[in-house]
Amino acid sequence: MRFARFGEVGQEIPAVAQDEAWYDLRPIAADVNPAFFAGGGVAAAADALGSGALPRLSTEPGTRIGAPIVNPSKIVCIGLNYSDHAAETGAAVPAEPVVFMKDPGTIVGPRDDVLIPRGSTKTDWEVELGVVIGREARYLDSPADALAHVAGYVLSHDVSEREFQLERGGQWDKGKSCETFNPLGPWLLTADEVEDPQALSMSLSVNGVRRQDGSTVTMIFSVAHVVWYLSQFMVLRPGDLINTGTPAGVALGIEGNPYLREGDVVDLAIEGLGTARQRMVQA
Secondary structure, eight states: OEEEEESSTTOOEEEEEETTEEEEOTTTOSOSSHHHHHTTHHHHHHHHHHHTOSOBOOOOTTOOEEOSSOOOSOEEEEESOBHHHHHHTTOOOOSSOEEEEEOGGGEEOTTSOEEEOTTOSOEEOOEEEEEEEOSOBOSOSOGGGTGGGEEEEEEEEOOEEHHHHHSSSSOSHHHHOSTTOEEEEEEEEEGGGOSOTTSOEEEEEETTEEEEEEEGGGBSSOHHHHHHHHHTTSOBOTTOEEEOOOOSOOGGGSTTOOOOOTTOEEEEEETTTEEEEEEEEEO
């Protein structure tokens, strides 16, 4: 199944897709939020679709698409999780996952504008596979247990300000948590529809120029390993988002460092998870 949210900011209508039609989830759920996942919302939506309990949702052309999930308790990110990306940034391949946090308030829709922060000169792009947790994970025994805790997958853009991240105090969160720095969507695809999360092609272009062209097959640490690993250090709760890293091709690793500027347009795609487009505007 695919889940999405349609409408203006703060007024989004949660929806689920069947074939090419979207159906209003509000008869059974207030939103696609942590309570939805914790309360068995994915299964309830499937049952409601099967029984015809959900009205068809009509959207006008140009209707805003919101992020497919709302209000996760946290966004956990994995850095340097593709060997080619580590190489282009001059970093060693990590022996264990590099973990940092991102403000959940950075989440915006897949076609919303991204704000270049005041004082920024090094705003960068990163296409990433996002993993949404479906049920609580703590101290999992092994990576083999991990994917059973995943609700689904989503196209995520981990926008980064490299000066803030790398030159302003020695930790990454400042460069990752600026306003609008995590466009998400267009939809959440449930885990049962993704045969192998380690075999998804992904791409990103800036102003029509292809910058990233990779695949999750080249991850250093798989989705299963990442979920298991994180569960040893924190409780992963329903609705939490994990950004699993980016392949090579970011501005930081390109000669001349063509960082994002006002007016630039970024297009992203991941196989099965749809496409997204964001325009850069000055904060």
